[in-house]
Amino acid sequence: MKYIAEFRGGALARTLARSIAAAVRPERRYSFMEFCGGHTHAISRYGLADLLPANVRMVHGPGCPVCVLPIGRIDLAIALALERGAMLCSYGDTLRVPASGGLSLLKAKARGADVRMVYSTLDALQLAREHPEREVVFFAIGFETTTPPTALAILQAQAEGLANFSVLCCHVLTPAAISHILESPEVRQWGTVPIDGFIGPAHVSTVIGSRPYEFFAEEYRKPVVIAGFEPLDVMQAIRMLVRQVNEGRCEVENEFARAVTREGNVKAQDRVAQVFELRREFEWRGLSVVPYSALRIRGDYAAFDAERRFGLQYRSVPDNKACECGAILRGVKRPQDCRLFGTVCTPDNPVGSCMVSSEGACAAHYGYGRYKDMATSDG
Numbered sequence: 001m002k003y004i005a006e007f008r009g010g011a012l013a014r015t016l017a018r019s020i021a022a023a024v025r026p027e028r029r030y031s032f033m034e035f036c037g038g039h040t041h042a043i044s045r046y047g048l049a050d051l052l053p054a055n056v057r058m059v060h061g062p063g064c065p066v067c068v069l070p071i072g073r074i075d076l077a078i079a080l081a082l083e084r085g086a087m088l089c090s091y092g093d094t095l096r097v098p099a100s101g102g103l104s105l106l107k108a109k110a111r112g113a114d115v116r117m118v119y120s121t122l123d124a125l126q127l128a129r130e131h132p133e134r135e136v137v138f139f140a141i142g143f144e145t146t147t148p149p150t151a152l153a154i155l156q157a158q159a160e161g162l163a164n165f166s167v168l169c170c171h172v173l174t175p176a177a178i179s180h181i182l183e184s185p186e187v188r189q190w191g192t193v194p195i196d197g198f199i200g201p202a203h204v205s206t207v208i209g210s211r212p213y214e215f216f217a218e219e220y221r222k223p224v225v226i227a228g229f230e231p232l233d234v235m236q237a238i239r240m241l242v243r244q245v246n247e248g249r250c251e252v253e254n255e256f257a258r259a260v261t262r263e264g265n266v267k268a269q270d271r272v273a274q275v276f277e278l279r280r281e282f283e284w285r286g287l288s289v290v291p292y293s294a295l296r297i298r299g300d301y302a303a304f305d306a307e308r309r310f311g312l313q314y315r316s317v318p319d320n321k322a323c324e325c326g327a328i329l330r331g332v333k334r335p336q337d338c339r340l341f342g343t344v345c346t347p348d349n350p351v352g353s354c355m356v357s358s359e360g361a362c363a364a365h366y367g368y369g370r371y372k373d374m375a376t377s378d379g
C-alpha cells in the first residue's frame with residue numbers, strides 16, 4: 001500500500017538502527033518521549049526497542065485519547081445514558097474505559113442504557129436525524145486530530161436545526177500536556193522524568209502544524225521531531241533526535257514532511273476556533289488538573305453543549321489505587337512495573353485506561369509480548 005509498505009521495510013530499519021548505533025555516544029544515555037500512543041504501538045508492534053542501542057531509552061507519553069480520559073468524565077456520559085435517557089454515541093474504545101462502580105459505557109449498555117458505537121460524527125448526526133424524539137449526545141474525546149470533525153458536526157447540527165443533538169466535549173490539547181510534563185510540580189511526586197527530546201504526533205500536527213512545538217524547543221531546550229506512525233518513521237525520528245542532542249541543537253524538525261507543514265490546516269483551525277474556546281482547567285487521568293489544556297463549546301453554540309443542556313456537574317474520582325496509569329502516562333513507570341499487569345489487568349478485563357486502547361502503553365506491551373523479555377532485561 002502506497003505510503004505504508006515502503007515505511008515498513010526491515011532492511012532499511014536495520015540500516016537506520018546501524019546509523020543510530022554509530023551516532024550515539026557511549027558515555028551518555030538518551031531518553032526520548034514518544035508523546036503519542038500511535039508511536040508506542042509502533043514501537044511495541046515492530047520491536048523497535050530491540051533495534052536500539054542499550055543507552056537509548058524510549059519513554060511513553062500521555063498521548064492516548066482514551067487513556068487520559070478521567071473517570072469523572074466517563075461517569076457523566078454514563079449518567080446521561082442511564083439516568084437521563086439520552087442516546088449516547090462515541091468511538092469504540094471509549095465505551096470500554098473503566099469508570100466508577102465497576103461500570104463502563106459498555107457495561108451501562110448491558111444494564112439497559114442506549115449506548116451506540118459510531119465511526120464518525122456523521123454517524124451521530126444521522127442518529128439525531130433518525131430519532132428526533134430522542135436526545136442524542138456525542139461523547140467527544142481526543143486530541144487536535146478529532147476536534148475539527150466535532151466542530152463541523154456542531155455547525156452542521158446548527159445549520160439543520162437539529163435540536164436534539166448535543167456534544168459532551170472532552171477534547172484535549174497536545175502542547176499543554178507536554179508543558180505540564182516538563183514543568184508540573186506533581187511530576188516530582190513520581191520522580192524526575194529524564195527527557196532529552198520528544199517525538200511529536202503526526203496526525204495532530206497535520207492540523208496544528210509544527211509551529212506550536214517551537215515553544216518547547218526554545219523555552220525548555222528540548223528537541224522535537226514530528227514523526228509518522230510507521231516503524232521507519234519512528235527510527236528516522238530517533239536518529240534525528242540523537243543528532244540534535246549530540247550537536248546541542250534544540251529545534252523542531254519535521255520527519256513527516258509528507259503531510260505536516262509549519263502552519264498546519266488553517267481551515268480546520270478556523271472551524272475549531274469558531275466553535276470552541278479554552279477551558280480554564282481540565283482534569284486528565286494521570287496528569288491531574290492541567291490549566292488551559294482542553295476545549296469547551298463557546299456560548300454561541302450553548303444549545304449543542306451537553307454540559308449546559310443537562311446541567312452537568314463534574315466530580316473528580318480517584319483511580320484504582322493499584323493501577324499505575326498515572327505514573328505510566330507521565331513516563332516515570334512502565335507497564336511491567338504495575339503488579340496488576342497481565343494478571344488481574346488484561347485487555348479483556350482492563351482495570352485502568354492504559355489497557356483499553358491498542359494505543360495504550362499497557363495494551364501495546366501486553367499485545368506484542370514485549371514485557372516477557374523486558375521483565376528480565378530492564379535494569
Ligand code: SF4
Pocket residue numbers: 322323324325328335338339340341342345346350351352353354355362
Ligand atoms: S496494567 Fe492495568 S492496572 Fe496496571 S497500570 Fe496498566 S492499566 Fe493500570
